[in-house]
Amino acid sequence: DAGVTQSPTHLIKTRGQQVTLRCSPKSGHDTVSWYQQALGQGPQFIFQYYEEEERQRGNFPDRFSGHQFPNYSSELNVNALLLGDSALYLCASSPGRDEQYFGPGTRLTVT
Amino acid sequence: QKEVEQDPGPLSVPEGAIVSLNCTYSNSAFQYFMWYRQYSRKGPELLMYTYSSGNKEDGRFTAQVDKSSKYISLFIRDSQPSDSATYLCAMTVTNTDKLIFGTGTRLQVFP
Numbered sequence: 001d002a003g004v005t006q007s008p009t010h011l012i013k014t015r016g017q018q019v020t021l022r023c024s025p026k027s028g029h030d031t032v033s034w035y036q037q038a039l040g041q042g043p044q045f046i047f048q049y050y051e052e053e054e055r056q057r058g059n060f061p062d063r064f065s066g067h068q069f070p071n072y073s074s075e076l077n078v079n080a081l082l083l084g085d086s087a088l089y090l091c092a093s094s095p096g097r098d099e100q101y102f103g104p105g106t107r108l109t110v111t
Numbered sequence: 112q113k114e115v116e117q118d119p120g121p122l123s124v125p126e127g128a129i130v131s132l133n134c135t136y137s138n139s140a141f142q143y144f145m146w147y148r149q150y151s152r153k154g155p156e157l158l159m160y161t162y163s164s165g166n167k168e169d170g171r172f173t174a175q176v177d178k179s180s181k182y183i184s185l186f187i188r189d190s191q192p193s194d195s196a197t198y199l200c201a202m203t204v205t206n207t208d209k210l211i212f213g214t215g216t217r218l219q220v221f222p
Contacts, residue, residue, distance in 0.1 A: 041215075
């Protein structure tokens with residue numbers, strides 16, 4: 001059983017550009033959450049998707065947006081990239097409730 | 112004040128030692144508590160998930176929750192060099208809610 005997968009693994013972008021990150025949840029999981037982890041810090045919650053709707057949102061600007069597809073996979077979009085957006089972006093899936101399982105992350109570098 | 116406090120370490124112990132990792136929190140509404148292990152440049156891996164106060168054991172790992180003191184612990188018995196990683200505590204109000212993480216404690220187990 002494949003776990004949570006994310007693509008791409010690494011990404012380098014320039015300030016002002018836009019980026020799309022992708023996540024496929026564990027089989028049987030219908031809820032996807034996105035987190036941002038800066039170096040030396042714990043993950044910070046961005047938002048959560050359930051039944052293709054944004055169910056919760058953390059303290060992130062509107063430049064961060066997302067989408068969930070009918071097959072439960074999800075995308076995270078970030079517009080107008082800033083240097084401070086450089087981080088490890090983590091996707092976590094859960095079966096609607098209880099434990100969240102994380103993917104390997106996408107490392108985004110903004111230059 | 113952060114909702115979840117965790118000593119960043121690093122904590123360095125010899126192989127075979129008992130390791131104690133701790134977090135304190137301020138939000139008495141937290142009901143679900145988790146410990147994740149994160150190897151360098153990887154995604155967090157769920158180790159323990161607990162709901163009630165008390166102890167939960169899984170192999171060499173024991174999670175302890177004291178809601179009255181707002182304090183949780185993870186004990187690792189017979190520590191191994193392969194346990195060298197960052198350990199993140201996380202907690203949430205409901206089992207569908209966003210996770211609130213500590214900053215993580217970096218553990219190094221030397222042979």
